[in-house]
Amino acid sequence: MSMHERKWSVEIVIDEHDSGETGSRTRAQARLRTHDKTALIGVGTARRNPKDTEIPEIGDELAAARALADLSHQLIEATVADLEAATREHIHLEA
Known part of the structure; x- marks a missing residue:
């Protein structure tokens, strides 16, 4: 039996915008690319x-985690759509 290995890559890009009065906002994008050129972006x-201590790593981690969660949901939705197209039946995936 042969094993077919596929490699998917997720790149996380993080940027931060500082606004003195409202504090800083960190935004992350999790960009997925698959072997068949599928591209999804979670945000x-x-x-x-502004009253909190500035620890940039915390904002980076939280924004990245939220971007990965968004990407995960999009990937599940794409899977359901592909299954429904292939089977022509309504699909409900169990958690």
């Missing part, structure tokens, strides 16, 4: 209250 954000 997540985090906001630091």
Whole structure:
């Protein structure tokens, strides 16, 4: 039996915008590329209250986690759509 390995890549891009009065906002994009050129982009954000201590890593982690969660939901939706197209039946995936 042969094993077919496929490689998918997720790139996370993070940027931060600082607004003195409202604090900083961190935005992350999780960009998925598959072997068949499928491309999905999940987006997540985090906001630091101006009264909070500035620890950039926390905003990065939270925004990246939210972007990955968004990407995960999009991938599940794409899978359901592909299954429904292939089977011509309504699909409900169990958690």
